[in-house]
Amino acid sequence: MNIYDIIFYLFTAVTLLSAFFVVSTRNIVRAAFFLLFTFFGVSGIYVLLGADFVAIVQLIVYVGGILILMIFGVMITNKITEVEIKTGTIHTLPAAIGVGLFTGMVGAVILDTDWKQVSTVMPVSTLSALGNLLLNEYVLIFELLGILLLIALIGAASMARK
């Protein structure tokens, strides 16, 4: 077991444990902070897979943007005067059984499949290669995503302003 494997298991433990707490704790603010650790762990897994730029984007967009937005949502839609911000749960047992069966099924399929693996050597910095792909082959999707973000911004602002 080399250092790569140890780091992989470390990040996996952080990701899965905090994701488990996200779906099991009853306090919404605590769940939001555990989600922070999940995003950090996933970002570490991206780095282990050689995707440095995607890991940085994950940190900037998820931790810096989406999570802050969610904490704002929690604070606005709950009465702050109450000390405990709780959420209820429904159908816990059937959901656990169903999700457990699904996990077992997909896990068995993954373990059973003989994956064809070609271990490609990632470039040290994926930045220039990603930029070339983004502005040559995928430039249409790039522009469409820009328009989509503009529409989402205007829509969210006009919906929340009423």
Place this chain on the structure above:
Amino acid sequence: MEVTLTHFLIVSTLLFCLGIYGIVTRKNAIMVLMGIELILNASNINFIAFSRFGNFGLQGQLFALFVIVLAAAEAAIALAIVLNVYKTFVNVNVDEIDALRD
């Protein structure tokens, strides 16, 4: 045991199932959104793992970037909707919101 593609796929499966569990069992709409974010992260791990082990070049990473952009747009719109629901119904529990007009 050396870390291979299977390890990453198992991790993303577990993350996906935790997200499904969160979506199904939580009452608060914002907690449902958090479950959706977990699912999107699981799909991103799959994209990047196949980009690393599947000899596709960098296209998997590019699609992970697209997924992150869509997640940002989705979170902004969904939270605006949640704020409007809160103004109308005074709570955001998804099992009590059953009227489209007031």
